[in-house]
Amino acid sequence: MGTDAINATRLLDILSTRTSRFFLEELGIAAEEAEREIEDAQKLNLRSLTSIMGASGELRLYLAYSFDEPLINRAFEAYASDIEVAEDERDLFVEETAAEIINIIAGNALADYNLEGPVISLSPPIIISEAKHLMRHKSAKFSSARLVTEHGDLNIHLIGPKHLFDQRLEYKE
Amino acid sequence: MRRLNIMVVDDSNITIRKMTKMLEDLGHHVTYAAVNGAKAVEEYERVRPDLVTMDITMPDMDGIEATRRIMAKDENAVIMVVTSHGQEQMVMDAIEAGAKGYVLKPVKPEKLKEHLEAVVEKYLT
Numbered sequence: 001m002g003t004d005a006i007n008a009t010r011l012l013d014i015l016s017t018r019t020s021r022f023f024l025e026e027l028g029i030a031a032e033e034a035e036r037e038i039e040d041a042q043k044l045n046l047r048s049l050t051s052i053m054g055a056s057g058e059l060r061l062y063l064a065y066s067f068d069e070p071l072i073n074r075a076f077e078a079y080a081s082d083i084e085v086a087e088d089e090r091d092l093f094v095e096e097t098a099a100e101i102i103n104i105i106a107g108n109a110l111a112d113y114n115l116e117g118p119v120i121s122l123s124p125p126i127i128i129s130e131a132k133h134l135m136r137h138k139s140a141k142f143s144s145a146r147l148v149t150e151h152g153d154l155n156i157h158l159i160g161p162k163h164l165f166d167q168r169l170e171y172k173e
Numbered sequence: 174m175r176r177l178n179i180m181v182v183d184d185s186n187i188t189i190r191k192m193t194k195m196l197e198d199l200g201h202h203v204t205y206a207a208v209n210g211a212k213a214v215e216e217y218e219r220v221r222p223d224l225v226t227m228d229i230t231m232p233d234m235d236g237i238e239a240t241r242r243i244m245a246k247d248e249n250a251v252i253m254v255v256t257s258h259g260q261e262q263m264v265m266d267a268i269e270a271g272a273k274g275y276v277l278k279p280v281k282p283e284k285l286k287e288h289l290e291a292v293v294e295k296y297l298t
Contacts, residue, residue, distance in 0.1 A: 022279075026279055079187070080187060080190075080191075082191065082194060083187075083190045083191055083194050084190075085187075085190075089186070092186060093186065093187045096185045096186055096187040096188070097187060099185060100185055100187065100188060103185075103230065103257065103278070104257055104278045104279050106257075107230075107256065107257020107260055107278065108257045108278075110257075110260070111257075111261070121260075121262075121263065122230060122260070123230070124184060124230050124231055124232045
């Protein structure tokens with residue numbers, strides 16, 4: 001997964017646990033892991049909205065959270081329940097909700113993953129707002145967990161090594 | 174606690190809106206919101222807030238560099254960084270750059286109040 005030192009199973013354990021807790025405590029959405037593939041997934045399905053962060057340091061990979069549309073819409077409604085959002089702001093704020101979710105969860109998960117190790121930094125999140133497939137080739141490794149909720153699914157993807165991809169998860173030439 | 178004029182710096186509009194709501198519910202006034210570090214640095218002297226809440230992970234200019242540049246303009250600036258738990262090194266870098274405190278995401282009103290009060294008591298009274 002980008003480096004031999006990375007334990008994809010452990011990282012997904014942490015992200016999955018943190019994500020379920022965040023969804024329940026912050027958004028009131030029950031989310032449960034239903035499926036997992038470690039390093040041998042041949043294809044990743046990016047759902048309608050995907051937020052991506054690049055990790056550097058020990059973790060040279062991309063983290064991606066890919067949401068079904070009803071789920072991210074429900075998450076937005078819960079996250080923004082204490083503020084007013086105009087109709088023409090809604091699409092932007094839905095995307096920013098996806099970005100904040102990965103930002104908060106991944107940032108906190110690193111504290112669990114790398115308790116005493118070297119610094120791991122995260123890039124600002126970017127958003128891909130189209131469903132697409134990402135095929136595995138070259139020396140890429142994909143690991144993935146699928147969480148299910150009553151509003152749709154969320155995939156957590158680990159995509160590496162980082163240097164094979166640009167920020168939008170296109171293979172570099 | 175007295176009413177503070179606060180600058181909120183974050184690249185997420187939804188986070189700016191949520192932070193503004195929390196701060197105003199606590200009785201403070203958000204005088205300016207900047208969507209990146211460069212804008213915060215550019216506007217700081219004009220706005221002259223009592224306190225700045227500063228996101229760390231931002232494109233173009235991150236919160237650490239923005240903190241450093243604001244401190245260069247005003248050595249008495251009071252900046253509180255906002256970040257996730259896993260980014261302790263960045264918090265330490267921000268403190269080294271001059272930040273006076275930090276609050277961890279997800280930010281909740283009671284937690285924000287507690288951290289604000291600590292910073293205000295130490296630096297703004």
